Amino acid sequence: MALGNEQNERIAVTVITGFLGSGKTTLLNALLAHKDMGNTAVLINEFGEIGLDHLLVQEVSEDVMLLNSGCICCSVRGDLINGLRDLFVRRVRGEVAAFDRVVIETTGLADPAPILHTLMTDPLLTNKFRLDSVVATVDGVYGNGQLDDHMESVKQAAVADRILITKADLATEETLMTLEDRLHKLNPAAPRYRVPMGQVEPEKLFNAGLYNPESKSLDVQKWLREEAYSDNHDHDHSHEHEHEHEHEHEHEHAHDDDHHHDHSHDEHDHHHAHHHDVNRHDDHISSFCLTFDEPLHWDAFVTWAEIFTQMRGENLLRIKGILNLVGEECPVAIHAVQHIFHPPATLPAWPDDDHRSKLVFITRDLGPEVIRQSLLQLNAAIAETSDTNTHHQA
Numbered sequence: 079m080a081l082g083n084e085q086n087e088r089i090a091v092t093v094i095t096g097f098l099g100s101g102k103t104t105l106l107n108a109l110l111a112h113k114d115m116g117n118t119a120v121l122i123n124e125f126g127e128i129g130l131d132h133l134l135v136q137e138v139s140e141d142v143m144l145l146n147s148g149c150i151c152c153s154v155r156g157d158l159i160n161g162l163r164d165l166f167v168r169r170v171r172g173e174v175a176a177f178d179r180v181v182i183e184t185t186g187l188a189d190p191a192p193i194l195h196t197l198m199t200d201p202l203l204t205n206k207f208r209l210d211s212v213v214a215t216v217d218g219v220y221g222n223g224q225l226d227d228h229m230e231s232v233k234q235a236a237v238a239d240r241i242l243i244t245k246a247d248l249a250t251e252e253t254l255m256t257l258e259d260r261l262h263k264l265n266p267a268a269p270r271y272r273v274p275m276g277q278v279e280p281e282k283l284f285n286a287g288l289y290n291p292e293s294k295s296l297d298v299q300k301w302l303r304e305e306a307y308s309d310n311h312d313h314d315h316s317h318e319h320e321h322e323h324e325h326e327h328e329h330e331h332a333h334d335d336d337h338h339h340d341h342s343h344d345e346h347d348h349h350h351a352h353h354h355d356v357n358r359h360d361d362h363i364s365s366f367c368l369t370f371d372e373p374l375h376w377d378a379f380v381t382w383a384e385i386f387t388q389m390r391g392e393n394l395l396r397i398k399g400i401l402n403l404v405g406e407e408c409p410v411a412i413h414a415v416q417h418i419f420h421p422p423a424t425l426p427a428w429p430d431d432d433h434r435s436k437l438v439f440i441t442r443d444l445g446p447e448v449i450r451q452s453l454l455q456l457n458a459a460i461a462e463t464s465d466t467n468t469h470h471q472a
């Protein structure tokens with residue numbers, strides 16, 4: 079049977095999130111005018127009765143469907159499922175062009191997690207669609223204030239695969255640098271682009287590298303970007319990264335509490351006096367990469383994931399990783415949003431000679447050490463059990 083069987087090819091879904099007025103519709107319009115976007119259908123979730131954005135999306139009126147029952151965080155399930163299913167049925171019937179990508183614009187007030195959960199778990203959807211990327215627009219002028227005031231806006235940036243800074247033409251360089259530093263700390267792995275009036279190459283936003291079972295492709299380095307958590311070459315302020323690496327390292331070993339980012343913020347203040355502020359929402363968010371030298375037991379990882387997603391699901395904003403598992407030659411890719419894990423995928427090969435397990439986390443009020451310790455403890459316990467079993471069998 080040929081690989082890439084048509085029937086099994088799922089349609090890539092990109093979710094555009096971002097605070098109110100941060101430029102989502104402007105981005106969408108600019109994207110849709112791009113020549114590479116011909117095969118794209120659009121779903122818009124609007125807050126309130128009148129779907130104004132619907133009128134603003136041009137040249138795709140046939141394919142535009144409006145989810146108009148209000149805020150996505152409370153009503154996403156039914157609407158999203160129905161919207162995507164209708165779109166799919168219309169595609170099968172030939173009523174709309176055979177699109178191969180869907181872009182969903184969420185309302186600016188939405189916590190993006192529920193929409194991602196729905197896309198990742200609803201059987202009706204996972205059969206036909208796959209989550210390809212989460213794009214967050216952040217207002218270059220008001221972004222700092224919105225991150226201060228609204229946890230949703232922090233979450234939107236934290237779970238994104240790509241961050242677009244809009245309205246750079248209206249903001250001062252200082253404001254933009256402050257914002258970029260802040261976004262870097264929230265989500266070091268997401269590439270950031272300054273985007274004037276939504277002008278960005280679509281390819282920068284799509285194929286974010288979430289594992290695509292159809293093509294079996296996963297550019298692990300690009301996807302995981304674990305180097306962003308230690309020695310980031312993409313960021314301009316290298317002295318800060320050395321510093322960040324230090325404190326992350328220190329926290330991994332020295333702190334077992336849930337507030338390490340609060341401390342780290344204090345430590346950073348001599349570099350960032352301009353955005354010192356107590357109790358900022360993003361002070362609760364941490365991003366870190368854990369590496370494990372020894373292979374892990376799959377059962378240990380699953381048990382860990384079950385416990386943590388049940389007990390601390392809302393503190394785990396996003397997890398991505400590749401695992402070196404006992405008894406497996408090839409790495410296994412995993413990713414999760416809060417309490418929902420995508421089915422794990424075995425990759426065809428290791429991307430390079432580094433065969434350690436690597437997990438990147440974006441968390442809220444949850445530090446690296448508690449995660450590392452619990453996973454190692456479970457792993458040791460399961461290793462012992464399997465050793466005993468092997469011993470008994472022998």
Ligand SMILES: Nc1nc2c(ncn2[C@@H]2O[C@H](COP(=O)(O)OP(=O)(O)OP(=O)(O)O)[C@@H](O)[C@H]2O)c(=O)[nH]1
Pocket residue numbers: 096097098099100101102103104105131185186244245246247248273274275276
């Ligand atoms: N100068 C400038 N204006 C921008 C840019 N991006 C967006 N805007 C303007 O900002 C305003 C809000 O942009 P929208 O695209 O409607 O923002 P949105 O996120 O869709 O807004 P909501 O749907 O209300 O959440 C509009 O007047 C845009 O023209 C930019 O890069 N530069």
